[in-house]
Amino acid sequence: MLDTAHRTAYNDDHEAFRDTVRKVFSEHMEPYLDDHEADGLVPRKAWKALGEAGMLCPTVKEENGGLGLDFGFNCVLAEELAYMGSSAGFTLQNDITVNYFERLGSEEQKAKYLPGMISGDIISAIAMTEPGTGSDLQGIKTTAIEDGNHLVVNGSKTYITNGQNADVVIVVAKTNPAEGAKGTSLVLVDAGTPGFEKGRNLDKIGQHSADTSELFFADVRVPKTNILGGEGRGFIHLMEELPQERLSIAVSAQAGAQRAFDEAVNFTKDRKAFGTTVFEFQNTKFTLADLKAKLQVGWAHLDWAIARHLRGELTTDEASAAKLWHTEMQWEMVDACLQLHGGAGYMNEYAIARLWRDARVARIYGGTSEIMKEVVSRAI
Numbered sequence: 001m002l003d004t005a006h007r008t009a010y011n012d013d014h015e016a017f018r019d020t021v022r023k024v025f026s027e028h029m030e031p032y033l034d035d036h037e038a039d040g041l042v043p044r045k046a047w048k049a050l051g052e053a054g055m056l057c058p059t060v061k062e063e064n065g066g067l068g069l070d071f072g073f074n075c076v077l078a079e080e081l082a083y084m085g086s087s088a089g090f091t092l093q094n095d096i097t098v099n100y101f102e103r104l105g106s107e108e109q110k111a112k113y114l115p116g117m118i119s120g121d122i123i124s125a126i127a128m129t130e131p132g133t134g135s136d137l138q139g140i141k142t143t144a145i146e147d148g149n150h151l152v153v154n155g156s157k158t159y160i161t162n163g164q165n166a167d168v169v170i171v172v173a174k175t176n177p178a179e180g181a182k183g184t185s186l187v188l189v190d191a192g193t194p195g196f197e198k199g200r201n202l203d204k205i206g207q208h209s210a211d212t213s214e215l216f217f218a219d220v221r222v223p224k225t226n227i228l229g230g231e232g233r234g235f236i237h238l239m240e241e242l243p244q245e246r247l248s249i250a251v252s253a254q255a256g257a258q259r260a261f262d263e264a265v266n267f268t269k270d271r272k273a274f275g276t277t278v279f280e281f282q283n284t285k286f287t288l289a290d291l292k293a294k295l296q297v298g299w300a301h302l303d304w305a306i307a308r309h310l311r312g313e314l315t316t317d318e319a320s321a322a323k324l325w326h327t328e329m330q331w332e333m334v335d336a337c338l339q340l341h342g343g344a345g346y347m348n349e350y351a352i353a354r355l356w357r358d359a360r361v362a363r364i365y366g367g368t369s370e371i372m373k374e375v376v377s378r379a380i
């Protein structure tokens, strides 16, 4: 179990919520983790179970049908999910997409999507990346061109989290290609709209229970009212959400790193070699001591970042630094902890194998480590 004894970001309400999260996960997620991995997605019944327990989109304001809780509750859920070793796309909905709907949506859009996102009846995705461009988002080619009262969407997206399950996708598209970033808008496309096809559930190194997909748009007609947050304002809105998105990845990375460490401690204390436990070798103890120091610093830093974000103070460069540091630390942690398992670490039946596979992408998605360094260096 994740040790939260000395955390400073949370109050008693957050910790009570953590108890609920653990209970719901132990009933509806943990027994099925291997099934989710084998199936390549988390089924709707799990989303619905979380929805019923108030674990989806808890930050949505009461007037919009939510619980009106703070982002700390999202962080509690993200920590428990990562510590459990699941790559389910709940955090994408809780920490990323719902904010676009609540903050930017018209009354009609909010009424149409928010209740279902809270209950688990609606699963959402956000589609920025394309086969030809990811880091350089201004280079996207997908268009949404006005035709009377409609927009006609054409293009393709790839690596989209929740892509198979998605009922609605926030598509980043150029409504005015000549204007570049200023001609970029966020356009809602519902699953089932003619011309919108979901492609393959992509075959990834890890995060097998996350349905990461290609999406295709061929003359997809949607009403102009499907623009979210104003025509030509897409890039601004994407930038506004960066601190929370990057903090969210940092939270999961830190919790995943802690789980890897705990697995290594348990394994090495049990495993015998040369007449003693593997834990007793100086190399093991020093390695674990070094990693423990990094975790201690990591939790303190994470609590600082969460507290700053709860006060609305976390800047994009601070959040980018957090994503950079926690995901790089996670990678060092899972690799060292796998090494301490010896051959067992390479076997899928040991939790460390999945933690290692799943961690790799954290240095890539949500902006690569190199892009994080670019952003941080601009603030120096």
Ligand SMILES: Cc1cc2nc3c(=O)[nH]c(=O)nc-3n(C[C@H](O)[C@H](O)[C@H](O)COP(=O)(O)OP(=O)(O)OC[C@H]3O[C@@H](n4cnc5c(N)ncnc54)[C@H](O)[C@@H]3O)c2cc1C
Pocket: 125, 126, 127, 128, 129, 132, 133, 134, 135, 136, 158, 159, 160, 161, 162, 204, 207, 212, 361, 364, 365, 366, 367, 368, 369, 370, 371, 374
């Ligand atoms: C499992 C998974 C889930 C994802 N989920 C989503 C999602 O839900 N929605 C979505 O829109 N996208 C998603 N992505 C896409 C992800 O955000 C991109 O893969 C990522 O931003 C990198 O873009 P790219 O793959 O095009 O790499 P590229 O931009 O082609 O980068 C290739 C290499 O060049 C480096 N590079 C690029 N520009 C610079 C620079 N200026 N300076 C130095 N180095 C640079 C990169 O760091 C990288 O090492 C997901 C990806 C994965 C793997």
